[in-house]
Amino acid sequence: MILDNKNNFNEKITDNPLLVLKNINKSFGSIHALKGVNLRAFKGKAMGILGENGAGKSTLMNILSGVVQKTSGELYWNGSLRNNLKSVKDAEQMGVSIIHQEINCFNDMSVIDNLFAGHEKSKFGLIDYKSQKKLAKSVFSSLNLNIDLNEVMNKLTIAEQQMVEIAKSILRRSKLIIFDEPTSSLSKTEVEALFKTIKDLKNDGVAICYISHKLEEIPIVCDFITIIRDGNYIGEFIIGELNEDQLISKMVGREIIEKYPSKSNKNFERIIFKVENLSNNFVKNINFELYEGEILGFSGLIGSQRTELFKSIIGLIPKNSGKVFLKNKEIILRSVSSSIKKGIYYVTEDRKNDGLLLYDSIRKNISLSMLLKISTFGFISNKKEKVLAKSFINKMSIKTTSSENIVGSMSGGNQQKVLLARAFAAKPKIMIFDEPSRGVDVGSRREIYDLIYKAKDSGIGVIIISSDLPEIIGLCNRVIVMKKGRITSNLTQKSVNPEEIMKFSI
Ligand SMILES: Nc1ncnc2c1ncn2[C@@H]1O[C@H](COP(=O)(O)OP(=O)(O)OP(=O)(O)O)[C@@H](O)[C@H]1O
Ligand SMILES: [Mg+2]
Missing domain, CATH: 3.40.50.300 (P-loop containing nucleotide triphosphate hydrolases)
Known part of the structure; x- marks a missing residue:
C-alpha cells in the first residue's frame, strides 16, 4: 500500500x-x-x-x-x-x-454506586435513586447481565x-x-x-x-x-x-510460524496429583487426577467456579470436605506460601490484586517465590536475584530497560510475564495457571507456551484454567469442563473441540 x-x-x-x-x-x-x-x-x-x-x-x-x-x-x-x-x-x-x-473501580462501593459515581442523576437537588436503578437495569438487560446492583464491587x-x-x-x-x-x-x-x-x-x-x-x-x-x-x-x-x-x-516485525508447540500423543502413566471429593461453598464433589508430564485444561463459563476450586485446593478458600494428594501422599495446604513449599504453585488470574508487588522491582518480584520456597530465614543475594531476573527477561522477552524497574510502570502484558517468571523460578512439581496468557501478545504467548512445555517435559504436572478456547484446545492433553461448581465432563485429547466443550459448559 x-x-x-x-x-x-x-x-x-x-x-x-x-x-x-x-x-x-x-x-x-x-x-x-x-x-x-x-x-x-x-x-x-x-x-x-x-x-x-x-x-x-x-x-x-x-x-x-x-x-x-x-x-x-x-x-x-x-x-x-x-x-x-x-x-x-x-x-x-x-x-x-x-x-x-x-x-479501576471503587472496590468497596456497590455496583450501582460505581455506575453513577460522579454522574449521579438528581431530582429536586437529591439523588434520584429510582431513575438510576431503572437506567442501570435497562443497560444490564441489554448486556444480558445478571449482577445484583447492590453487590459490592470486590465481590464480583x-x-x-x-x-x-x-x-x-x-x-x-x-x-x-x-x-x-x-x-x-x-x-x-x-x-x-x-x-x-x-x-x-x-x-x-x-x-x-x-x-x-x-x-x-x-x-x-x-x-x-x-x-x-x-x-x-x-x-x-x-x-x-x-x-x-x-x-x-x-x-x-518478524514471522511467527506456529502459535502452539506440537503435542505428543504419549500415554500418561504416573498420577502425580489427585483431588478427592472436594466440596466448598462454591464447588461440589470434585474428583480429578493429573499425570506426570500432562497438561490438563479446565474450561467453563464465568460462574463455573474454577478459580474457587483451585483457591480451595491451595487453602485460600475453606473446604467443607475433600483431600489433596501429591504422589499418593495426602498433603495439607494452608496458603500460597505453604503450597509453594510443598511444590504446588498457583498463578493467580488477578495479577494486580493477588499477584504482583506493583511498587517493587522486577528482580524482587521474580525472586519472591524462591524466598517463599527456601524457608522462613531464607536469603538470596541481590546478585543471584539479578542473574535470575535477567535470565527470565531474556527468555520471555520482557520489555524493560533494567531488572530494577518498578513493575507497576510496565505494560499489562509485561506485568503478566513477570508473574509467570516468578512461577517458573520456583521450579514446582505442579503448576496451576489461572488465565496464563491474559493480555500477552501473540509472539510472547508462544514463548510462554514453550516454557510450559519445557516444564512438563521435565515431569511436572500442569493445569491450565483458561477462558480462551483456542488456547485450551491448542495446549492441553485433556480438558475437564465445569459448570456451576461441578465437573460435567472429562474430555480426552481426541474429543477436545469447541463444540464438545461448549456442550458441557452451558
Ligand atoms: N507510568 C509509566 N511510567 C513509566 N513507563 C511507562 C508508564 N506507562 C507506560 N510506560 C511504558 O511505556 C511503554 C508502553 O506501555 P503501554 O502500557 O502503553 O503498552 P501496551 O501497548 O499497552 O502493552 P500491553 O499489550 O502489554 O498492554 C512501556 O515500555 C511501558 O513500560
Ligand atoms: Mg496495554
Whole structure:
C-alpha cells in the first residue's frame, strides 16, 4: 500500500473522522513510549489498535481519555484542534470514555454506586435513586447481565467488573468508547454478548477504539486497524487488506510460524496429583487426577467456579470436605506460601490484586517465590536475584530497560510475564495457571507456551484454567469442563473441540 500522505493515513478511508491524533509523542522520563503516532476514529466504526506488549497502545488510549498528558502532538475532535486533555473529566466532557485494561473501580462501593459515581442523576437537588436503578437495569438487560446492583464491587469476578465498566460508559452516552483488552478474562458467551453490545453501539453512531491480543476478534469487531510497533506508527489498514500473517509480521516485525508447540500423543502413566471429593461453598464433589508430564485444561463459563476450586485446593478458600494428594501422599495446604513449599504453585488470574508487588522491582518480584520456597530465614543475594531476573527477561522477552524497574510502570502484558517468571523460578512439581496468557501478545504467548512445555517435559504436572478456547484446545492433553461448581465432563485429547466443550459448559 502507498502511504504517501503526510500522516500516513489510509487514503482509501474517505469517511470524516470524529477524532484525529497526529504525531503524538509521549515520554516517561527516559522512556520514549510513543514516537509520532497517528490515530483516527470514525462515528459508527471500530478502529482496532494492534501492537506487541509495551508497544504503546494503552499509553495512547490514556492520552485520549485524559489519564496522562501527551508530550507533543495534536488532537482534532470533529475537525477542530483541541487543547491538551487535562483530566479524565475533560475527556469525558468531550465525549470519550475508557474501559481500562486493569479495572479501576471503587472496590468497596456497590455496583450501582460505581455506575453513577460522579454522574449521579438528581431530582429536586437529591439523588434520584429510582431513575438510576431503572437506567442501570435497562443497560444490564441489554448486556444480558445478571449482577445484583447492590453487590459490592470486590465481590464480583474480574469479568463481571469489566461488564459493569462497560455499562458505565454506555450510561455516560459517550461518543467514543475505548475498550482496552476487554475480553482478556471473558469466556465465549460473555464475549459474544460484548460483541453484540459493540455492534449496537456502532449502530447508534458511537466510535470505538478496540485493543485486543486475540487476533481472531479483530475482523469481527473492527472496520479498520492501526498498527503500532515499539512506539512507532506503522500504518492504518482496512480489515481484509492484510491477512493474519501479514498483520502479525507488521506488528512484531518478524514471522511467527506456529502459535502452539506440537503435542505428543504419549500415554500418561504416573498420577502425580489427585483431588478427592472436594466440596466448598462454591464447588461440589470434585474428583480429578493429573499425570506426570500432562497438561490438563479446565474450561467453563464465568460462574463455573474454577478459580474457587483451585483457591480451595491451595487453602485460600475453606473446604467443607475433600483431600489433596501429591504422589499418593495426602498433603495439607494452608496458603500460597505453604503450597509453594510443598511444590504446588498457583498463578493467580488477578495479577494486580493477588499477584504482583506493583511498587517493587522486577528482580524482587521474580525472586519472591524462591524466598517463599527456601524457608522462613531464607536469603538470596541481590546478585543471584539479578542473574535470575535477567535470565527470565531474556527468555520471555520482557520489555524493560533494567531488572530494577518498578513493575507497576510496565505494560499489562509485561506485568503478566513477570508473574509467570516468578512461577517458573520456583521450579514446582505442579503448576496451576489461572488465565496464563491474559493480555500477552501473540509472539510472547508462544514463548510462554514453550516454557510450559519445557516444564512438563521435565515431569511436572500442569493445569491450565483458561477462558480462551483456542488456547485450551491448542495446549492441553485433556480438558475437564465445569459448570456451576461441578465437573460435567472429562474430555480426552481426541474429543477436545469447541463444540464438545461448549456442550458441557452451558
Ligand atoms: N507510568 C509509566 N511510567 C513509566 N513507563 C511507562 C508508564 N506507562 C507506560 N510506560 C511504558 O511505556 C511503554 C508502553 O506501555 P503501554 O502500557 O502503553 O503498552 P501496551 O501497548 O499497552 O502493552 P500491553 O499489550 O502489554 O498492554 C512501556 O515500555 C511501558 O513500560
Ligand atoms: Mg496495554
